């Protein structure tokens with residue numbers, strides 16, 4: 001089946017229709033209504049870590065994937081699939097597995113001719129069949145939620161919603177359906193968001209905690225800042241408080257600089273009607289680019305420009321902090337912000353970036369306030385965490401095993 005979400009819709013006019021349908025959901029004021037829906041699964045993850053705390057290492061990449069499926073299920077689809085519960089009881093979660101498998105299926109599908117695809121999918125191996133069916137599994141999940149949601153909407157105001165403005169994305173898209181958007185389009189859009197949001201956020205989170213495991217100095221500074229605002233470590237501060245915490249935010253910015261999960265080429269096509277024409281070509285800083293030329297930006301080298309980010313390979317949250325408030329320093333900070341594009345740029349910039357940033361803040365706060373993080377070097381090290389690019393980054397070992405030890409009070 002073909003999944004066309006905003007990300008894969010190339011014509012600009014059609015993309016704009018898709019974007020208009022989902023964009024209001026991800027604005028900050030709307031997302032603020034969903035804080036508890038982000039904090040609750042994160043605190044459940046803290047409880048899960050409590051049970052293994054200090055005793056064994058945990059593959060937090062896998063754990064964060066389950067967290068993201070729970071967060072996106074409730075915020076985007078208004079449902080609770082209990083992904084973290086399944087993780088805690090060693091039961092495979094079909095949705096998390098399907099989201100993980102989906103890119104592999106894509107690679108496989110493009111390598112196999114159409115006539116052979118059904119034959120390939122019928123190879124009698126359960127894991128193999130699961131990979132082949134990952135698109136259908138996600139589509140059935142999202143489709144199921146759409147029909148459930150519509151049934152609830154038809155039955156009257158949704159029970160339990162005290163704030164009528166608070167609507168999961170699916171409900172918003174059904175209620176304010178953009179012109180020409182069919183049920184299938186809404187399902188595809190929803191699928192696009194779960195696929196775009198799970199691996200990206202869990203990879204970045206894993207690298208952030210990997211940094212904490214090997215940089216005790218940074219961990220202590222974050223914990224000191226968190227201790228100031230979290231007298232009860234089992235209560236996540238509201239997002240407006242988290243946004244004002246200088247070191248936490250510097251840490252996350254630095255994480256997105258070095259470990260933003262999608263640092264590869266983001267392609268755009270020079271349109272036939274251009275703003276600046278040189279014989280119908282687009283004039284880009286003196287270079288004439290004919291219509292149809294593919295141009296791209298990418299965050300990897302932008303974020304490692306030594307003129308903007310001195311010692312670019314060093315993880316240094318302090319670079320984002322003001323020291324003396326001088327004009328020169330304001331310019332330095334502004335230049336760094338202008339050179340940061342972990343979520344892309346322009347009209348196709350990551351639709352879920354506000355939700356992603358909110359999740360990173362909440363997860364780092366809840367976990368770092370409660371645990372000291374370490375790693376066994378035989379298990380997790382420079383080599384196992386070497387970044388591999390498959391459009392979304394992942395660590396070479398495809399896991400990130402860390403030890404979470406409860407902090408003394």
Ligand code: HEM
Pocket residue numbers: 006007008019072192193194196197198200201204260261262263266267342343344345346347348349350351352353355356
């Ligand atoms: C750290 C986490 C994330 C990173 C690094 C990231 C990065 C990106 C990047 C680089 C793009 C392409 C932008 C472009 O072409 O200019 C993108 C697109 C997109 N992302 Fe994210 N993303 C993250 C999390 C999320 C989350 C949590 C969601 C939603 C639940 C999401 C939804 C989307 C959507 C819908 C698009 C397509 C935008 C469009 O074409 O209209 N992302 N993301």
